[in-house]
Amino acid sequence: MIELTATGIRLSFDLQLGLIESFTVNDGGVEISPLHRAPWVGTDEALPEGIAPHLKRLGGDFFCAPFGSTEGASPLHGWPPNSRWILKEKTDSYLRVELEKTVFGARLLKEIILRPGHPFVYQRHTFIGGDGAVPVANHANVSLPNGGIIQTSRKQCWRTPQNPQEVDPALGYSALRYPAESNTLTSFPGVEDEVNLSKYPWSPQSEDFVVGLDAPEERLGWTAVIRPVEGDVFLSLKSAQALPMTMLWHSNGGRYYAPWSSRHFACLGVEEGAASPILGTGENGSPNGRGVIQLTPHRQVEITHVIGALRWRGAAKVSSVETLENQLLIRSTTNKKILVPFDLEALEA
Secondary structure: OEEEEEOOEEEEEEOOOOEEEEEEEEEOOEEEOOEOEOOOOOOOOOOOOOOOHHHHOOEOEEEEEOOOOOOOOOOOOEOOOOOOEEEEEEOOOEEEEEEOOOEOOEEEEEEEEOOOOOOEEEEEEEEEEOOEEEOEEEEEEEEOOOOEEEEEOOEEEEEOOOOOOOOOOOOEOOOEOOOOEEOOOOOEOEOOOOEOOOEEOOOOOEEEEEEEEEOOOOOEEEEEEEEOOOOEEEEEEEEOOOOOEEEEEEEEEOEOOOOOOOOOOOEEEEEEEEOHHHHOOOOOOOHHHOOOEEEOOOOEEEEEEEEEEEEOOOOOOEEEEEEOOOEEEEEEOOOOEEEEEOOHHHHOO
């Protein structure tokens, strides 16, 4: 395990799967560790034969390419979260690694940067060369053992794919309707009643997946997940022009077979990507024509993403997130303002 540290933040990284296993922010003496870990991780439990490597270590934050599908013999989500990464450069607060395998013929580099006093993990993935249309997504898994409140930047709409997570009801249950669409996060068609997607869990026991499509004019995309009992908020930040989809994976006891075994609760996947094939709409079914990323020989494609955490007290919700010259301004629904250091260049590609 590789450790990175900077003032107020530390991180653990696993070279075997390119996994940010955990990060911890110290905010005013309070430590916040928001990432999830599946109950079988770190145990001696025998797992099903042939299970994808990323499922063996499920949790943390990882990068998927191709997201939601496979490339040749790769497991689900491609080689980035299922294969070894090679260490290229490391300092106390900086890491650069390269995927041992290629993605559609491209070399893939991952950079992770921590900055003193910044409550954020800055990530950059760089494809070098390659050829083809590739759906991609960052995949942060947030731990919500006591429930949470989900809010996002403005979306055109929210949609579910053509099929639920498990088509066979003997294998799992989904509370949302598939396919379906809504213009608001707070009221989405469910199997029984309307579901408020802004409050986790969406149901006592279900496995669900829904996609928010960013408005074409949106620049900064953000997702805030407040954990009221823990008194903190997880933040996911992106360029909405480069990654115009926010995908929410609600994993709360809804899969019945091993290793899930109706015991994988309290996990919310916050997945920022360009991955329109997941909706069955091909390469151009996403805002800005960015349904996937296009790899071509002799060209580099960069994908940036930022995750972080802060203390968040009281019943207020997040109303807006804005970038200033060297800060992030977070406003609450009670007109509270929080300013934190932020590297704006981290979202430029």
